[in-house]
Every structure is written in C-alpha cells, then in structure tokens.
Amino acid sequence: MSVTSRSTRIMELRMRKKWKDGETSPERTKVRTETYSNHKLKSDRKVPVVYYISRNGQLEHPHFMEVPLSSPNGLYLRDVINRFNSLHGKGMASMHSWSAERSYRNRFVWHDLEEHDIIYPTHGQEYVLKGSKLLENDAIPSQPRRRRTPRMVSEEQELEEDRTDERDSKEPDEVEQNQNRSTELLSRGQITLLCCYFFIFMFVYQYLSMLFDA
Numbered sequence: 221m222s223v224t225s226r227s228t229r230i231m232e233l234r235m236r237k238k239w240k241d242g243e244t245s246p247e248r249t250k251v252r253t254e255t256y257s258n259h260k261l262k263s264d265r266k267v268p269v270v271y272y273i274s275r276n277g278q279l280e281h282p283h284f285m286e287v288p289l290s291s292p293n294g295l296y297l298r299d300v301i302n303r304f305n306s307l308h309g310k311g312m313a314s315m316h317s318w319s320a321e322r323s324y325r326n327r328f329v330w331h332d333l334e335e336h337d338i339i340y341p342t343h344g345q346e347y348v349l350k351g352s353k354l355l356e357n358d359a360i361p362s363q364p365r366r367r368r369t370p371r372m373v374s375e376e377q378e379l380e381e382d383r384t385d386e387r388d389s390k391e392p393d394e395v396e397q398n399q400n401r402s403t404e405l406l407s408r409g410q411i412t413l414l415c416c417y418f419f420i421f422m423f424v425y426q427y428l429s430m431l432f433d434a
Contacts, residue, residue, distance in 0.1 A: 265288070265289050266286040266287060266288050266289070267286070267287055267289060267295055267345060267347060268284065268285075268286055268345070268346070268347070269284070269285055269286070269287050269295075269300060269303075269347045269348075269349060270282050270283070270284055270346070270347065270348050270349070271283050271284075271285070271300075271304075271348070271349040271350065271351060272348075272349070272350045272351070273316070273350075273351050273353065274350055274351065274352040274353060275353045276353075279350070285303055285304075285307060286303075287299050287300055287303045287347075288303070290302075293338065294338050294339070294340075295338065295339045295341075295347060296336065296337065296338055296339065297318055297333045297334065297335050297336070297337050297338075297339060298335050298336060300313075300318070300339070300349060301313040301314075301318075301335060304351075313351070315353065315354055316351035316352055316353055316354060317332070317351070317352045317354060318332075318333050318349060318350070318351050318352075319331055319332045319333055319349065319350050319352070320333055320339045320340065320342075320347065320348065320349050320350075321342050321348035321349070321350070322340055322342065323342065328342070330350060
C-alpha cells in the first residue's frame, strides 16, 4: 500500500511540474476547445431579415436577406449595414435612414435606429426593417465652413477694388456710347420729319396749281 501511494504521489508531482512548465492540462484544453467551437458557432449564425425600401413615402416590394451576427447578444444595425453594402455596393446603406418594426402597446410601430443599436425581432426571430431613401442634400455630409484668415480678407478686398475700378472705367465709355446713339436717333428723326414736311408741301402746291389752272 505504501509503495502504491508513493508512486501515485510521484505521478501527481510530475504532472504538476509539467503544468508549471507551460504545458496545458487535458481538462483545460477540452474546455477551451468547447468554448472556441461554441463561440464560432454563434459568430457564424445568420438570421433572416425582411426589409422595405421607401422612396418618396412609397414602400417598394419587400426584400429578403440573411445577415450574419457579429455578437451573441443579437442582431445589430451595423450587421444589416455591412450585409446591405456587400449586396448593393459600398456606401449604399448610408443613403438610407433605417428603422425596425416593433410591437408597442398592442400595435406595430417603426423604431428608428442608429448604427450601434440592437434590433428587436417582431415575432420570435422575424426581423422587419425599413430603409427610407434620404434626400440628395441630406445624403451628402455638409462640409465645415473654412475660417477666413486676414490674408483671405485682404485678397477679397483687392479683388473687389479691381472690380470697382473696372466698372468705373467702363462707365464713361457706356455714357459716350449712349450719347452717340441718342444723337444718331435724333438726326434720323429730324430727317424723317423734314421728308414729311416736304411731301406735304408738294401735295399742297400741286393742289393749289390745279385750282388756279381751273
């Protein structure tokens, strides 16, 4: 009995020494393998998603896709965005605002979502989403206004002064052209008036001549 207990103790000491030297026990290896495989199964899990595209307030025909889960906690909007971009092209999801159908007080409402929000199923594991097409001005992020530096202000002032000088230099030429145009029109009017007077005079002269001859 003493020999058996002594050999058993020696074996336990050797096993402990191996574990201290960096070797992993079979039990720990088994637990880690099971944990890794369970995590892999959860990460590879996909859920069905039905989604609508809304354009100008009108819902199009429903679409269907399977979305992989990035977290064991459930479906997030970022998962839907990544899947939507992979199907329709990069950046297409950002052209829509997203909401999910959700039960609220015995009726269904659209729950507006952000990228990191979790999506709650409508019935069991059924997910229904809506992507509303953004307007063109809303889809493009507004660029921040640049701060005007003293140099930019001075350049703008110089440019405005140049425009003023150019406008002033053109004004005398325009005035002279208008005067010449007025003089030309006046001379044409005078000539026309003289012609009218001449024809009237000739008509009266011929009429008087016919009276005297008679």
